[in-house]
Amino acid sequence: MQSLFQISRHCRRVDTVGKHLVMAANNVVTNSKTEPTVGMIIIGDEILKGQVKDSNSHYLCKRLYRLGVRVKKISVVTDDLDEIANEVKEFSAKYTHVITSGGIGPTHDDLTFEGVARAFEEPTYHHPELVKLCGKFFGTTDVTSPKLKLALVPKSAKTNYGINKQTGEQLIYPLVSVRNVYVFPGVPPLLERAFDSLDELFLNPGTIFHTKVVYIAKDEVSITPILNQVNDRFKKDVILGSYPDFYNSYYKVKLTLESQNMEKLSEARQYIEDHIGKEQLVDYDPHPLEDASERIYRTIEGSGTDPLDIKIKSAIRTIEECIEKYKLSEVCVGFNGGKDCTVLLHLCYAVIKKKYPEFNDKIQSLYIRRGLPFPELEQFIEKGVKTYNLDSISLLGRIRDSLGELKTSHPHIKAVLMGTRATDPYSEHLKSFSMTDADWPQFMRVSPILDWSYSDVWTFLRRFSLPYxxxxxxxxxxxxxxxxxxxxxxxxxxxxxxxxxxxxxxxxxxxxxxxxxxx
Structure with a gap:
């Protein structure tokens, strides 16, 4: 069965490439460049009113770029028939593909199909195939029903059935296209599923965009002369982008280099290093959680002699021992936004993902709020809760009283992982595993980074590009x-x-x- 699925996919790919060759020969779009382009039209009053955030264009741009297709323009229009028609007509003449998002449904303001029909001066009709599918979904084939508006499409509309790439099964409902216009739903999960199953429709088999990203410690103004030199020297082959970031803790400028010529791309990258200075280039990971377990465990492999690596290894072993002694439901991670517990949280996250790769529940965390907290700290905690997918237990008051409250509200919790270091006040006597004092609410205090120094904490945070x-x-x-x-x-x-x-x-x-x- 698997081999049949693979053969089917190869056949689809050959067919797709063939269609691209035909399109290149017959497409009405006249362009001196051979690479395909996309114009994107996002439809909906709710987008322009700020009631709904458009995530579809961001998703599509990323996916199309990987397919070797360049998005040239994104337009957002209202639920107005003439506006939709005019934009579709203009985009269809300019770009290889036109992708629309939104405006499909049974209500009065779902006008995309009608707008596309008007753009090409076509009538609409109830497509028999779509009427039949609507009958299965909605239990009626009565064309006077608003539900059948989904089947009312331009006369020349085609149906494109996607393939689920995990199962090899054909999707039940097709994507409708009219000439070079592909009409996608506006609901992000539906759009993403449709595009994933039909991405080969847009594949450019002859183009691969190579990209290098360079992070610079200097500000943009100070490196502008060098950037101008790079652009003058390589602009025929390399597209240079410069993006200052005034709030990043690691770099001040992000440079992107893009080219279809890998050799020229490498030359431009080397030119930047030679003229800005290697010491100004920042080794930065913009997605430190994506491979957190792999990077952390790679650090502790072997018999390394780096003092911090040894401490990381010890901390990992302590956390592993903790989640071996206790169920994950019996453990919570102390996270108050400070540097030490930020290190702890990342280590715990890496260990849990390593030991329980199928674990997708929230990790329990504890935040005891005392005094008047900094707004910046509260914002960072909130961001950390989302980033690490935490079930945050937030308590207010003295530590002893809060632990008593925790014992009452979450009696199943037995151990608290803490970012305590031996240099913290009243902590020199602690061990990796220490029960709270007898007259306190009883919890096992687990302190994986007890022997870490201030310098160790900062070296770890910045080595792994962790937000703080x-x-x-x-x-x-x-x-x-x-x-x-x-x-x-x-x-x-x-x-x-x-x-x-x-x-x-x-x-x-x-x-x-x-x-x-x-x-």
Missing amino acids: CILYDRGYTSLGSMENTHPNPKLAWRDEKGITHYKPAYLLEDWHTERDGRN
Whole structure:
């Protein structure tokens, strides 16, 4: 069966390539360049009113780029028949493919099919095949029913049935196309499923876009002369993009280099390194969670002698021991947004994904809020909860009282993983596994990074490009509440105007002064 499925897919691919060759010969679009293009039309008042966020164009642009197809223009139009028709007519004449999204359904403002018909001066009719399918879905083939509006399409409409690439089965409902216009639904999951099953319709077999991304520590203004040189030297073969980021903790400018010529692309990349300076290039991973387990466990393989690698290995073993002793439902991870528990959270995430690859539930986390928290810290915690898919238990008050509340509200929790280090106040006596004191609510305190230093924490965070609270880039080295926390004076410096600034926390040289910003 699998071999038949593969043969079927190869046949479909050959057929697709053949269609592209025919299209290249017969397409009404006149373009000196042979590479196919796409014009995208997003339809819906709700998009223009800001009531719904358009994620479809972002998804389609990424997928089409990988297929070797360049998106030339994206237009968002209202639910207006003339606007839809005019845009479709213009796009169809300009681009190899036109993709529409939205405006399909039974209501008065679902006008896409009618708009496409008007663009090509065609009548609409109830397509027999679609009427039959609507009858199966809605239980009626009465063409006067609003539900049958889904079957009312332009006269020359074609039906394109996608193939589920996991099962090899044909999808039940087709995608409708009219000439070079493909009419996709507006609901993101439906659009994505349809495109995934029919992406070979848009495949450009002769084009591969090679891309390199370079992250620069300098600001854009200071490297502009070099960027101009790169563009002048390589613009025939390489497209250069420059994107400043004023809030990233790792780099200031992201450069993208794109070309169909891999050799020229490498030359442009080397030119940038030679002229900006290798020391200004940042080794940055924009998606640190995608391969978190693989990267962390690769670090601890073998008998490495790097002191931090040894500590990472020890921390991993402690976390593994914890989730071997306790069920995941009996464990929660302390996450209050600080640098130490950010390290802990990432380590726990990596271990859980390694040991339980099928685990898709939320990881339990604990946040005990004390005093007046920084808004930036609260925002970072909220972002971390989403990024790491946490079930956050948020409690307010003193630690002892909050643990008592946790014992009452979540009696199944037996162990709390903590980002405590031995240099923290009252922590020098702790071991990797330590029960709370007898007169406290009883929990096993698990401290995987107990022996880590301030420098270890920052080396780990930045080695793996992990996001951290923005306050650390403003000179804060230890975070408490707004009442008792200030930038560390050891990181202060003055500019030529006498204005005081603070270097980021990872540049603190004497870790003994870590808490100098705390009252």
